[in-house]
Amino acid sequence: MEKDDIMLDQLANKEYEFGFVTAIDMDISETGLNEDTVRFISAKKNEPQWMLDWRMKGYQAFLQQEMPEWQNFKMPEMDFQAISYYAAPKQQAKYASLDEVDPELLRTFEKLGIPMSEQKQLAGVAVDVVFDSVSVTTTYKKHLNELGIIFCSISEAVREHPELVQKYLGSVVPHTDNVFASLNTAVFSDGSFVYIPKGVRCPMELSTYFRINAENTGQFERTLIIADEDSYVSYLEGCTAPMRDENQLHAAVVELIAMKGAEIKYSTVQNWYPGDKEGKGGIFNFVTKRGACRGAHSKISWTQVETGSAITWKYPSILLQGDYSAGEFYSVAVTNHMQIADTGTKMHHIGAHTKSRIISKGISAGKGQNSYRGLVQMGPRAAYSRNFTQCDSLLIGDLCGAHTFPYIESKNNTATIEHEATTSKIGEDQVFYLNQRGIDSEQAIALIVNGYAKDVLNQLPMEFAVEAQKLLSLTLEGSVG
Amino acid sequence: MMLSIKNLHANIEGKEILKGINLEVNAGEVHAIMGPNGSGKSSLASVLAGRENYEVTEGEVWLDGKNLLDMKPEERAREGVFLAFQYPVEIPGVSNINFLKTALSEIRTHRNLPQLSAKEFLKMTREKQELVEFEAKLANRSLNQGFSGGEKKRNEVFQLAMLEPKLSILDETDSGLDIDALRIVSSGINKLRSTENAFVLITHYQRLLEYIVPDFVHVLYNGQIVKSGNKDLALELEEKGYDWLKEEFHGNAALNGQ
Numbered sequence: 001m002e003k004d005d006i007m008l009d010q011l012a013n014k015e016y017e018f019g020f021v022t023a024i025d026m027d028i029s030e031t032g033l034n035e036d037t038v039r040f041i042s043a044k045k046n047e048p049q050w051m052l053d054w055r056m057k058g059y060q061a062f063l064q065q066e067m068p069e070w071q072n073f074k075m076p077e078m079d080f081q082a083i084s085y086y087a088a089p090k091q092q093a094k095y096a097s098l099d100e101v102d103p104e105l106l107r108t109f110e111k112l113g114i115p116m117s118e119q120k121q122l123a124g125v126a127v128d129v130v131f132d133s134v135s136v137t138t139t140y141k142k143h144l145n146e147l148g149i150i151f152c153s154i155s156e157a158v159r160e161h162p163e164l165v166q167k168y169l170g171s172v173v174p175h176t177d178n179v180f181a182s183l184n185t186a187v188f189s190d191g192s193f194v195y196i197p198k199g200v201r202c203p204m205e206l207s208t209y210f211r212i213n214a215e216n217t218g219q220f221e222r223t224l225i226i227a228d229e230d231s232y233v234s235y236l237e238g239c240t241a242p243m244r245d246e247n248q249l250h251a252a253v254v255e256l257i258a259m260k261g262a263e264i265k266y267s268t269v270q271n272w273y274p275g276d277k278e279g280k281g282g283i284f285n286f287v288t289k290r291g292a293c294r295g296a297h298s299k300i301s302w303t304q305v306e307t308g309s310a311i312t313w314k315y316p317s318i319l320l321q322g323d324y325s326a327g328e329f330y331s332v333a334v335t336n337h338m339q340i341a342d343t344g345t346k347m348h349h350i351g352a353h354t355k356s357r358i359i360s361k362g363i364s365a366g367k368g369q370n371s372y373r374g375l376v377q378m379g380p381r382a383a384y385s386r387n388f389t390q391c392d393s394l395l396i397g398d399l400c401g402a403h404t405f406p407y408i409e410s411k412n413n414t415a416t417i418e419h420e421a422t423t424s425k426i427g428e429d430q431v432f433y434l435n436q437r438g439i440d441s442e443q444a445i446a447l448i449v450n451g452y453a454k455d456v457l458n459q460l461p462m463e464f465a466v467e468a469q470k471l472l473s474l475t476l477e478g479s480v481g
Numbered sequence: 482m483m484l485s486i487k488n489l490h491a492n493i494e495g496k497e498i499l500k501g502i503n504l505e506v507n508a509g510e511v512h513a514i515m516g517p518n519g520s521g522k523s524s525l526a527s528v529l530a531g532r533e534n535y536e537v538t539e540g541e542v543w544l545d546g547k548n549l550l551d552m553k554p555e556e557r558a559r560e561g562v563f564l565a566f567q568y569p570v571e572i573p574g575v576s577n578i579n580f581l582k583t584a585l586s587e588i589r590t591h592r593n594l595p596q597l598s599a600k601e602f603l604k605m606t607r608e609k610q611e612l613v614e615f616e617a618k619l620a621n622r623s624l625n626q627g628f629s630g631g632e633k634k635r636n637e638v639f640q641l642a643m644l645e646p647k648l649s650i651l652d653e654t655d656s657g658l659d660i661d662a663l664r665i666v667s668s669g670i671n672k673l674r675s676t677e678n679a680f681v682l683i684t685h686y687q688r689l690l691e692y693i694v695p696d697f698v699h700v701l702y703n704g705q706i707v708k709s710g711n712k713d714l715a716l717e718l719e720e721k722g723y724d725w726l727k728e729e730f731h732g733n734a735a736l737n738g739q
């Protein structure tokens with residue numbers, strides 16, 4: 001009940017709510033990409049030689065990669081030489097208290113509604129805010145430290161925990177995986193690192209807010225989460241970005257590793273600037289997310305609410321290696337105006353008795369194009385493994401499109417794969433019914449859409465669910481006449 | 482006068498369905514509208530509620546001195562027009578109770594009433610559920626999703642009770658209700674009647690009108706009200722059917738050279 005209230009309250013805003021640029025001094029590298037750029041970034045971050053070597057391998061792989069062609073949209077021209085690959089706020093020191101932080105930055109966070117305040121901390125959320133490229137503040141670190149949990153920026157992890165980083169970085173998404181992953185390897189700016197020791201249940205949701213701020217700066221986050229045996233962690237990632245006219249490339253890589261009996265829950269609410277109604281501007285979001293259920297009885301679940309970006313290209317996938325391991329993918333993807341989303345998942349069943357569950361809810365409005373692309377693969381050893389896929393599309397209006405591309409490969413005849421798909425349109429009579437009870441059409445659509453997406457929204461932690469509902473409503477504004 | 486309909490004509494997909502309806506309803510009154518299938522009863526209800534696929538080509542509708550035809554559907558609802566649908570739609574995933582809370586909040590805002598606290602809202606919900614004997618577990622389910630025909634009708638009446646409209650139009654709310662439910666729902670509606678509100682009951686059956694006694698009964702045929710009377714007219718129709726009225730109507734039409 002509360003969730004709906006908050007969502008409905010916030011429906012009033014018309015323009016993209018988070019459209020503003022903050023005037024903070026930035027330390028920006030020259031545009032362009034070559035070996036020197038990679039060296040510059042590595043040097044700026046005082047990285048050890050092994051890290052620079054790995055970046056260089058990524059750069060070499062990047063040079064040899066082709067742009068992918070299989071997605072259901074025309075790949076936009078991308079000039080990788082026109083991008084600046086490093087931006088960091090000039091004040092690089094870590095702060096003991098918020099009083100020391102640039103007040104302009106704090107005001108930005110306020111406008112974004114980033115709850116870095118006391119209330120949020122009291123609510124039990126440690127927020128590691130990545131403002132452009134450098135972590136500005138980390139809360140709750142001490143408490144987590146006591147449990148042996150490591151939650152810090154990747155840069156810090158490279159310095160403080162090199163053995164863990166060297167062992168796991170690139171072990172799920174290799175530097176050769178795809179052109180965007182290679183690029184990320186070469187120039188990744190920062191991101192989060194999480195390690196949960198054996199048998200530890202992380203007592204709070206770990207949360208990182210990313211946003212893009214500097215003009216013309218690509219954003220290349222790198223996230224690595226390791227859940228050691230029988231541990232548990234829930235991680236939240238949320239994004240907003242300021243309005244601007246040029247397209248901005250975002251190419252993040254996220255790697256998750258779950259050991260025997262461990263569970264990782266990874267939730268994303270993505271609300272980057274989608275471009276204006278004509279499709280001008282907006283973020284290109286080309287993300288590689290993959291998790292490995294390495295040990296028996298391990299579990300990984302991806303939940304994503306994708307409302308922003310001009311283009312979303314994203315297939316969080318899971319390698320089900322351990323016997324009896326389980327993978328889940330819950331997704332809501334919304335496209336309005338000229339937005340394009342090509343998103344889905346890949347479930348690789350490798351071990352025996354592995355299970356996967358895919359719930360995908362696409363929503364298309366305006367001239368938005370929404371594609372679900374999914375692969376379910378049963379390997380020769382995947383005896384008695386099971387998959388269930390539910391793939392729904394909702395259309396608002398006549399100009400949008402919904403497409404589904406489910407791929408199935410089975411090399412084990414004891415494995416079962418179930419697939420259900422529906423396509424529906426928001427009915428005029430549904431909207432009229434709500435109108436007749438005093439609810440205007442915009443709110444009516446919001447209610448219907450949130451009802452439709454409920455199975456996925458329910459997977460999110462409470463405060464994220466509220467934000468997600470609000471974003472769904474905001475994204476669909478103006479989609480009814 | 483609460484509702485005044487003057488010479489109302491309306492088309493759907495270019496076809497004229499309402500052909501000059503005149504009707505006046507005062508606060509405190511109950512009007513029954515009867516008539517053969519396809520005569521335009523639901524169409525009249527839809528036009529009053531503001532359904533967009535109907536095009537009003539002529540005539541006026543006034544609600545307490547305000548021009549109803551100028552208002553959007555949600556504005557009419559907030560002004561106090563409630564339509565209990567003949568075929569209520571299902572809205573998956575939207576909880577009945579959240580939906581009602583949203584609706585009530587819109588309506589109260591429009592009427593300059595303070596918002597109810599969560600506690601007050603729940604109290605009101607409980608009272609109204611009792612009034613129309615609506616099962617609490619249905620209130621918590623998704624809006625009409627998987628409801629039986631009768632449950633959907635009872636949900637319409639529950640919503641009516643919650644939203645406290647001025648003018649309630651019930652489109653065949655009695656069809657689909659079992660014998661007990663008909664009695665319960667009718668007594669609920671009787672309890673909701675006041676000198677401030679009015680009811681228009683669209684029905685095929687005299688039985689409903691034994692429970693909710695109407696002040697007037699109108700027969701709609703071929704897009705017009707061809708006969709009006711008191712509650713005895715319903716009895717006469719029960720007995721004789723509509724043929725005599727149709728003949729009368731076509732006779733008159735022939736005389737008038739139509």
Ligand SMILES: Nc1ncnc2c1ncn2[C@@H]1O[C@H](COP(=O)(O)OP(=O)(O)OP(=O)(O)O)[C@@H](O)[C@H]1O
Binds near residue numbers: 518521522524525
């Ligand atoms: N969308 C539509 N397109 C064409 N004709 C329509 C449409 N909707 C309704 N009609 C026609 O309008 C006429 C009146 O229909 P309406 O539903 O108002 O009748 P009714 O009196 O409520 O009938 P019933 O007693 O069966 O409920 C019917 O002939 C019907 O077929």
Ligand SMILES: [Mg+2]
Binds near residue numbers: 522523524567652
């Ligand atoms: Mg009807």
